[in-house]
Amino acid sequence: MNTASNGGYRKKNLFLKFFSWRRRKSPEQPAGQGWSLRKFPWKRIGLLLLLASSVGLLLPAQAFGTSLLVILLLAILFEFATENIRKFSPDNKDLLFLTLLLLGMLTVTKASLAVFPLIGLTLPGIPYSAYVYGIGIAAGAMLVRIVLNSETALVFAVIASMFAGWLMGNSFFFSLYFFIGSVVGAHSVAYCEDRSVLVKAGAKVGLVNVLTILCESLIGDRWVLSGMGFNLLFGSLGGVVAALVVLGSLPIVEWVFGYTTNIKLLELANLNHPLLKKMILEAPGTYHHSVIVSTLAETAARSVNANPLLARVSAYYHDIGKINKPLYFVENQGPHVSRHDKLAPSMSSLILVSHVKDGLELAREYRLGGKISNIIQQHHGTGLISFFYQKAKDREDPQMEQVEEGAYRYPGPKPQTKEAGLVLLADAVEAASRSLLQPTPSRLQGLVQRIINSVFTEGQLDECELTLKDLHQIAKSFNLILAGIHHQRVEYPAHATRENAGKKKNNGDLRKQPAKTVRDGHPEDKKGGEEDLKRLGI
Numbered sequence: 001m002n003t004a005s006n007g008g009y010r011k012k013n014l015f016l017k018f019f020s021w022r023r024r025k026s027p028e029q030p031a032g033q034g035w036s037l038r039k040f041p042w043k044r045i046g047l048l049l050l051l052a053s054s055v056g057l058l059l060p061a062q063a064f065g066t067s068l069l070v071i072l073l074l075a076i077l078f079e080f081a082t083e084n085i086r087k088f089s090p091d092n093k094d095l096l097f098l099t100l101l102l103l104g105m106l107t108v109t110k111a112s113l114a115v116f117p118l119i120g121l122t123l124p125g126i127p128y129s130a131y132v133y134g135i136g137i138a139a140g141a142m143l144v145r146i147v148l149n150s151e152t153a154l155v156f157a158v159i160a161s162m163f164a165g166w167l168m169g170n171s172f173f174f175s176l177y178f179f180i181g182s183v184v185g186a187h188s189v190a191y192c193e194d195r196s197v198l199v200k201a202g203a204k205v206g207l208v209n210v211l212t213i214l215c216e217s218l219i220g221d222r223w224v225l226s227g228m229g230f231n232l233l234f235g236s237l238g239g240v241v242a243a244l245v246v247l248g249s250l251p252i253v254e255w256v257f258g259y260t261t262n263i264k265l266l267e268l269a270n271l272n273h274p275l276l277k278k279m280i281l282e283a284p285g286t287y288h289h290s291v292i293v294s295t296l297a298e299t300a301a302r303s304v305n306a307n308p309l310l311a312r313v314s315a316y317y318h319d320i321g322k323i324n325k326p327l328y329f330v331e332n333q334g335p336h337v338s339r340h341d342k343l344a345p346s347m348s349s350l351i352l353v354s355h356v357k358d359g360l361e362l363a364r365e366y367r368l369g370g371k372i373s374n375i376i377q378q379h380h381g382t383g384l385i386s387f388f389y390q391k392a393k394d395r396e397d398p399q400m401e402q403v404e405e406g407a408y409r410y411p412g413p414k415p416q417t418k419e420a421g422l423v424l425l426a427d428a429v430e431a432a433s434r435s436l437l438q439p440t441p442s443r444l445q446g447l448v449q450r451i452i453n454s455v456f457t458e459g460q461l462d463e464c465e466l467t468l469k470d471l472h473q474i475a476k477s478f479n480l481i482l483a484g485i486h487h488q489r490v491e492y493p494a495h496a497t498r499e500n501a502g503k504k505k506n507n508g509d510l511r512k513q514p515a516k517t518v519r520d521g522h523p524e525d526k527k528g529g530e531e532d533l534k535r536l537g538i
Contacts, residue, residue, distance in 0.1 A: 050099060051070065051074070051102065073159075074159070077159065081151075081155050085155070086151070087150075087151040088152055088155060090148070094148060094152070097147070097253070097257050098144065098152075101140055101143065101144070102140065102156070102163070105140050105160060106160075106164070106167065109135055109137070109167055110167060112132075112135055113132070113167065113168070116129075116131040116132065119131065130230035130231050130233070131234055132174070132234075133213065133231055133235040133238055134234035134235070134237045134238045135164070135178075135238060135241070136239075136241035136242035136244075137160055137164050137182060138185035138205045138238070138239070138242040139241070139242040139245035139246050139249075140156060140157075140160050140182065141153045141154075141156055141182035141183070142182075142186055142201060142242060142243075143246055143253060144156045144186070145189050145190065146189050146192055146250065146261050146262070146263075147253060147254075147257070147261055148259075150186060150187070150190065153182075154183070156182075157179055157186065160182065161176070161178035161182055162175055162179075165178065173216055176212070177209070177212050177213075177216075180208055180209075180212055181209055181212075181242070184204055184205055184208045185201055185204070185205045185239075185242055188200065188204045188205070189246075191262055192261070192262050192263065193262045193263065193265075193309060194263075194266075195247060195263065198246050198247055199243055201239075201243060201246075202241075202242055202243025202244070202246075203239060203240075203243075204239065205238065205239030205242055206235065206236035206238060206239025206240060207239070208239075209238050210232050210236050213228075213235045214232075250263070258369065258370060259370075260369030260370060260372065262307075262310075264369060265309050265310060265313045268313050268316075268317070268368060268369075268372070269309070269313045269316070274366070275317065275320055275366050278323060279320060282323050282326055283322050283323050283326035283331075283332050284332070285326075285329070285331030285332040285333075286319050286322045286326065286329060286331055288331070289319065289331050289430060290315060290316050290319055292485065293315040293318065293423065293426045293427050293430050294311075294312045294313075294316050294426075295481055296315075296426035296477070296478055296481050297311040297315045297422045298311050299477045299478075299480070299481055300422050300425070300426065300477040300478065301418070301419065301422055303473040303474065303476070303477045304418060304422075304466065304470040304474060306419050306422060307419055310371060310372075311422050313372065314372045314375040314376070314379075314419060314420075314423055315423050315426065315427075317359070317363065317368060317376060318375060318376055318423050319359065319379075319427075320359045320363070320376070321356055321357065321358035321359030321360070321362065322355045322359075324355070324358045325354075327339055328340065328351050328352075329352075329355070345389070345392035346388075346392065346407060346408075349385050349388045349389070349392075349407065349408045352385055352388070353385070356376065356379075359376040359377075360373055360377055363376055371419075374416065374417075374420065375419060375420045375423055377412075377413070378413055378420040378424070379415075379420065379423045379424050379427055380410040380424065380427075381412055381413070381414040381415060381460040382411070382414055382460070383410050383455075383458070383460060384408055384409050384458075385408045386408075388408060389403070413463070414459070414461070414463045415460065415461065415464040416464055418464055418466055418470075421460075421464040421466045422466075422474065424455065424460060424461075425451070425452060425455060425474060425478075426478070428451050429447070429452075429478050429482070432447055432451055433447060433482055433485075433486065436486075441483045444479060444483060444486060445475075445479050448475050448479055448482065452471055452474065452475055456471065
C-alpha cells in the first residue's frame with residue numbers, strides 16, 4: 001500500500017480499529033518482540049459478540065443477520081466516535097458497563113412490550129399502547145453521563161434509542177422520542193451533586209416527552225383523540241420512571257464497577273472522613289496544606305470549566321501518603337528541626353517519593369475511587385526533587401559514582417486531566433508561598449507566575465488539556481486566593497482595652513480615662529491579672 005501521500009502514516013483497518021487493545025499510544029516494541037495472542041483484545045471481542053448475539057435474539061428479525069448488522073453498526077460508530085469525539089475513550093471496564101446496561105434496558109423493554117397487553121385486559125379503559133410512552137429509556141444515558149462523560153452518553157443515547165425503536169416495530173418516531181428524552185436527561189444531570197437533581201432531571205424528561213407527543217399528533221393531523229390524554233400522562237411518567245431507575249441503580253453501579261461519581265465525591269468531602277481525621281491528628285501541617293490546596297484548585301477549576309468538586313476533594317487526599325512518615329515533611333516539622341540532616345540525599349529522595357505510593361495504598365484501602373487515586377499518583381508528575389538532587393550533586397565524586405537525575409524524580413505519570421494538573425499547580429504554588437518572608441500581593445503574583453512557567457516549561461502539563469489561556473485564568477485565581485490568605489493585619493495593642501458602654505464621659509478616649517489604683521499603689525494590673533486567670537479556669 002502506498003503511504004507517500006499520507007506522510008508515511010498507515011491508517012488502521014476499521015475492524016481492527018474497533019478492537020484496538022489500548023486507548024493510548026504504546027511505546028515502541030523492542031526488536032524481536034512480535035505479535036502475541038496475549039495482546040489480542042479478547043475481552044472486547046467477547047463483549048461485542050455478547051452484545052450482537054443478545055440484540056439479535058431480542059429484535060424482531062432473523063437473528064444471524066441482525067447480529068451482523070449490529071456488529072457493523074457498532075464498529076462504524078466506534079470508529080467515528082474515537083476519531084472525532086475527543087473524550088470518547090472507554091476502557092474494557094467501561095465497555096462492560098455499557099454493554100450490560102444496554103442489554104438490561106433492551107431486555108426490560110422487550111418484557112414490558114409483552115406485559116402491556118395483559119395490563120390492557122385488566123384495565124380496559126386505558127389503551128395499552130399508551131403504556132409504551134412511559135418506558136424510561138432515558139435512564140441509560142443519564143447513568144452514563146453521571147459515571148462517565150457527556151460524549152459517551154450521547155453515543156449511548158444514539159444506540160439505545162435506535163435499538164428501542166427497532167424493538168417497537170421499526171418505529172422512527174419512538175427512536176426519536178427516546179433519543180430526545182435521553183439527551184435532555186443526560187444534559188440535566190451534568191455535575192450531579194445532589195439526588196434532588198435527578199428528580200428535577202426526571203421532570204424535564206417528562207416535559208419534553210409531552211412536547212414530543214404533541215408534535216407527533218400535529219404532524220399526523222391527529223390533534224383530537226380519545227387516548228391522547230393517556231399518551232401525555234404516561235409520557236410525563238416516563239421521566240419519573242427514568243429518575244427512579246437512576247436513583248435505585250446508581251449506588252449499585254458505583255459499588256460494582258468502582259466508579260466515583262459526584263455524589264460519591266460529596267461523601268468523601270466530609271471532613272469527618274476517617275482518613276482526614278487521621279491526617280489532622282498525625283500530620284496537622286499536611287492537613288492545613290491540603291485544605292489550602294483544595295481552595296486554590298477548586299477556584300481555578302471553576303475558571304477553566306473543570307470539575308470543581310473533583311479538584312477540591314482530590315486535593316484533600318493528594319498527600320495522604322505523608323501520614324506514614326509525617327515528620328520527614330517540612331510542614332509537620334518543628335522550627336529548625338529536620339530529620340533529613342542525618343540522611344543521605346538519596347535516602348531523603350526515596351522517602352519523599354514513597355508518599356505517592358503510600359497514598360495509593362491508602363486510597364485503595366479506604367475505597368476512594370479511581371479518579372482520586374489517579375490524581376494522587378499524578379500530582380507531582382515526573383518532577384525533580386531539586387533540593388536533594390542539588391545536595392547530592394554538591395557531594396558527588398565523579399571518580400566513584402555519578403548522580404543520576406532519574407533517581408531524584410517522581411515516577412509519574414504526568415497529569416492526564418485538567419483536575420490533576422490543577423492539583424499539581426496548586427500544590428507547588430501553596431508550598432512555595434510559605435517561603436516568602438513578606439508575602440505582598442506583588443511578590444505573590446510574581447511567585448505564581450514563576451511556578452506556573454517552571455511547571456509548563458518542564459513539560460509537566462503536556463498530557464493534560466490545560467491551554468495557555470487556562471494557565472492565565474489559573475494564575476488570576478491563585479493570586480486572588482493567596483492575597484486573601486496572606487493579607488496584612490492591623491497590629492493590636494499589647495493589652496486589650498475595656499469598654500464602658502454605659503458611660504459617655506470621655507467619648508471613648510482612653511487618654512482621658514483616669515487610672516484606677518488599688519491598696520498597694522499599683523494600677524489595676526493585679527485586678528486584670530486575676531480576671532485573666534479566671535477566664536483561663538485557674
